[in-house]
Amino acid sequence: MNLNVDLNGLLLKNPIMPASGCFGFGKEFSQFYNLNELGAIVIKAATGEQRFGNPTPRVAETSGGMLNAIGLQNPGVEGIIEKELPFLQGIDSPVIANVAGSLPEEYVHVAKLLNEVDRVDALELNISCPNVKEGGVQFGTDPRQAADLTSLVKQATNKPIFVKLSPNVSDIGEIAEAVEQAGADGISMINTLTGMRIDLHTKQPIISNRTGGLSGPAIKPIAIRMINEVRNRVNLPIIGMGGVASSEDVLEMLLAGADAVAVGTANFQNPMICKEIIDELPQTLMKYGFQSIKEVRNSRCLN
Amino acid sequence: MISDLRVMSNDEIAFNTYEMKLYGPAVAQYTMPGQFLHLRIGEGYEHMLRRPISIADVDLIRNVVTIVYKQLGEGTAWLRSRKPEDLINVLGPQGNGFNVNQYSQEHLIVIGGGVGVPPLYYLTKQLAKNNKVTAILGFQDQSSVFYEEAFSKFSEVYIATNDGSYGEKGFVTDILESQQLTNHPYYACGPTPMLKAIQNKLDGVSGYLSFEERMGCGIGACFACVCESTNQQGYVKICQDGPVLKAREVIL
Incomplete structure (x- = not known):
């Protein structure tokens, strides 16, 4: 079955990719399967300078999911370009680089440097990280700021920009419309929901940042609802994510209105999950009466 | 690297502390002391994080690995309830040993x-x-x-x-x-x-x-288990660079 997907000009051989932050820069997962299998590779967030992130513990398990507060640890955009991206040189799947920062100028700086790198095919604008004090989700909760940042970064690059939306808002459709009007080429959604767990023995939060982003199957129904809401309000391609762990979940995301689907937390439970989903997807589509991705799109569950 | 091992025994050896023996062909790779196994917990999606447990002993003739764990939460309670002949999905051996x-x-x-x-x-x-x-x-x-x-x-x-x-x-x-x-x-x-x-x-x-640390992926991709280091990059990943590290290399 032809699983090709066209995200506003970004061509994928299938709709499946890992979610940013859950896949490092790809190297570790290449010991489990050939990364050419993936529809795209989304690498960990890049900031202007290297960052060491939050104190540990940075993760805690929750029922059907996990909390994380890594805090955007990364070697900085130049470190990523010099040390991490060369490994992906031999891979033909498109690379989507996640861009983060504290101030708009930092986002622009990162986007400009990544614009010069041929191996990067698109940018994912991270306006939704809940685990850093400055920047991150601050730009993702106000439609005006989200739009301003989108158009600023758009001017700094020729590469398509997918704006990654936060679910920690009251009206996600409003943010989606704002970034569409500001020139975004696509949307990726959803980032994690802010959560917290307390250790009964110590009476203190398990995560040293106190709060962390909730991900995993526990948030899937929220992701489905929000993707569907945004699908009804914007025409941009949507990379859907939030708790996807099976080919059935992928189909559900596509029916909600996603054009491609990212897999995050499930990579930790099963490092082979992306490849397994890609292998199973044709059969799953057929099982539910579809002969192609296009047929799924025509059956989207819209208002 | 990812394999199913079969439980041979699972016995309490001290208060809340259990010794589990597992066997399977993959054990032949477990030759370095200090490495750990990243164990998948439960069925379905209730437990999304594996549990890192050190290798306590290996019998390379019979392909039996011994692990010891303390029952503290729900994940280790699931491990405790495993019976002989049950299968456990194992990622490993992970990390750098002694x-x-x-x-x-x-x-x-x-x-x-x-x-x-x-x-x-x-x-x-x-x-x-x-x-x-x-x-x-x-x-x-x-x-x-x-x-x-x-x-x-x-x-x-x-x-x-x-x-x-x-x-x-x-x-x-x-x-x-x-x-x-x-x-x-x-x-x-x-x-x-x-x-x-x-x-x-x-x-x-x-x-x-x-080191012991809460881990995410266990393979070095997620940056959950880092420790400040005197090395050039300023940090080490416990799961990938460790869990065994030179004492002078880490800042505690």
């Missing part, structure tokens, strides 16, 4: 605290082939003590308990002092406060520390 060939004819010290003791057993067995080994094992109280006899086959053993209900009262660092063992190369595994105390006490002595 180098057992660095010394010969030396007097070496292994220092373990609580569930940090098990990986030192597989290590001690190998070190003892060419060296004299002294084991200093710390536990909370008498009910938590395990593996004293096992260690005594390969090393001299000192036990410390926090409340003095067994062995010497106090911490492993007290025994280092009282037995004048502060000048020998050492290998330590246990909770971070213990490792920090050892790092201070044995400053200037060549040593290795093995």
